[in-house]
Amino acid sequence: xxxxxxxxxxxxxxxxxxxxxxxxxxxxxxxxxxxxxxxxxxxxxxxxxxxxxxxxxxxxxxxxxxxxxxxxxxxxxxxxxxxxxxxxxxxxxxxxxxxxxxxxxxxxxxxxxxxxxxxxxxxxxxxxxxxxxxxxxxxxxxxxxxxxxxxxxxxxxxxxxxxxxxxxxxxxxxxxxxxxxxxxxxxxxxxxxxxxxxxxxxxxxxxxxxxxxxxxxxxxxxxxxxxxxxxxxxxxxxxxxxxxxxxxxxxxxxxxxxxxxxxxxxxxxxxxxxxxxxxxxxxxxxxxxxxxxxxxxxxxxxxxxxxxxxxxxxxxxxxxxxxxxxxxxxxxxxxxxxxxxxxxxxxxxxxxxxxxxxxxxxxxxxxxxxxxxxxxxxxxxxxxxxxxxxxxxxxxxxxxxxxxxxxxxxxxx
Numbered sequence: 001x002x003x004x005x006x007x008x009x010x011x012x013x014x015x016x017x018x019x020x021x022x023x024x025x026x027x028x029x030x031x032x033x034x035x036x037x038x039x040x041x042x043x044x045x046x047x048x049x050x051x052x053x054x055x056x057x058x059x060x061x062x063x064x065x066x067x068x069x070x071x072x073x074x075x076x077x078x079x080x081x082x083x084x085x086x087x088x089x090x091x092x093x094x095x096x097x098x099x100x101x102x103x104x105x106x107x108x109x110x111x112x113x114x115x116x117x118x119x120x121x122x123x124x125x126x127x128x129x130x131x132x133x134x135x136x137x138x139x140x141x142x143x144x145x146x147x148x149x150x151x152x153x154x155x156x157x158x159x160x161x162x163x164x165x166x167x168x169x170x171x172x173x174x175x176x177x178x179x180x181x182x183x184x185x186x187x188x189x190x191x192x193x194x195x196x197x198x199x200x201x202x203x204x205x206x207x208x209x210x211x212x213x214x215x216x217x218x219x220x221x222x223x224x225x226x227x228x229x230x231x232x233x234x235x236x237x238x239x240x241x242x243x244x245x246x247x248x249x250x251x252x253x254x255x256x257x258x259x260x261x262x263x264x265x266x267x268x269x270x271x272x273x274x275x276x277x278x279x280x281x282x283x284x285x286x287x288x289x290x291x292x293x294x295x296x297x298x299x300x301x302x303x304x305x306x307x308x309x310x311x312x313x314x315x316x317x318x319x320x321x322x323x324x325x326x327x328x329x330x331x332x333x334x335x336x337x338x339x340x341x342x343x344x345x346x347x348x349x350x351x352x353x354x355x356x357x358x359x360x361x362x363x364x365x366x367x368x369x370x371x372x373x374x375x376x377x378x379x380x381x382x383x384x385x386x387x388x389x390x391x392x393x394x395x396x397x398x399x400x401x402x403x404x405x406x407x408x409x410x411x412x413x
Contacts, residue, residue, distance in 0.1 A: 131153060177209050243314060308345045341360070
């Protein structure tokens with residue numbers, strides 16, 4: 001898609017805000033951040049100056065009425081000129097004055113240039129209407145046109161304008177509307193988007209659901225497109241999701257926090273599902289599953305090695321209760337004095353989900369224990385001491401093979 005550019009704004013040409021007024025046709029231009037606004041102004045037709053807007057005045061309420069004070073805000077230049085939306089040396093539209101007032105009030109200055117520039121700019125030519133110094137016309141034209149012929153006096157001057165090429169990107173959000181956006185191959189230019197009831201300038205336009213005929217124009221050239229953004233019924237669904245579970249549906253999360261299929265963080269999430277209807281899913285992610293807990297015990301006489309192992313998607317801590325007494329550890333060695341003990345292992349996560357394991361230790365009399373580690377072969381099965389123990393009853397004879405030696409165990413009942 002090709003369009004012809006009439007006015008080319010030199011981005012970055014001005015570092016500070018500048019108010020430029022042409023008294024030839026009483027037109028003002030506000031240059032700010034590489035863009036410009038065009039508007040009508042009122043000021044003396046013979047006024048010519050270079051100045052700065054540096055101060056501002058805001059109306060004040062006085063208890064006495066005999067002191068004449070302006071009742072509207074004003075901007076004041078270094079040379080004493082005033083700018084306002086109603087009164088003053090220079091009168092500009094309310095919208096432009098608001099922008100200027102905010103700039104000056106923030107501590108910045110605005111360059112003020114007022115002069116007569118008798119020139120008209122067209123798509124492919126310039127018309128100089130009065131005798132004027134060439135450098136003055138060039139100063140004015142430099143703000144709008146990248147390249148132009150040398151100005152020698154009144155007359156018409158032709159110039160070539162590079163075409164501007166862009167493509168349109170259309171995004172549809174069923175139930176919400178859509179966006180039409182211009183993607184430029186080179187430097188972007190401002191476009192005018194217009195429908196039957198909406199008009200905006202810029203690089204894109206947002207539209208509600210429905211059928212739209214959009215006219216896109218730039219400096220006299222235009223094109224029209226017809227768009228249909230379908231409407232959808234919006235439904236809200238609330239679900240409880242287990243922390244660590246996978247998302248079973250293709251959802252688009254508005255916040256951008258949830259970026260994977262796994263819910264790794266607790267909280268409240270909003271996800272959009274685009275089907276025949278627009279479904280807004282309110283997902284409450286909680287951890288309701290207790291930790292997986294295992295307890296390993298290894299006992300030797302009065303010593304007992306205890307190891308608690310837990311797994312959970314949330315942070316957790318483990319406890320061990322020995323005969324009702326609480327210990328904060330996940331592994332260690334206990335000294336057991338009595339013949340019977342009750343051990344309760346517990347794991348609890350941050351959501352107060354708790355799991356338990358109960359083990360009862362009872363010391364048996366007449367139990368054979370090897371204090372050193374030995375390999376014991378019983379019936380073809382190999383065991384390791386000292387973690388092996390068994391009880392020998394009377395009139396029972398047992399032969400075991402320990403380190404290639406035969407040992408006979410006997411005990412009368």
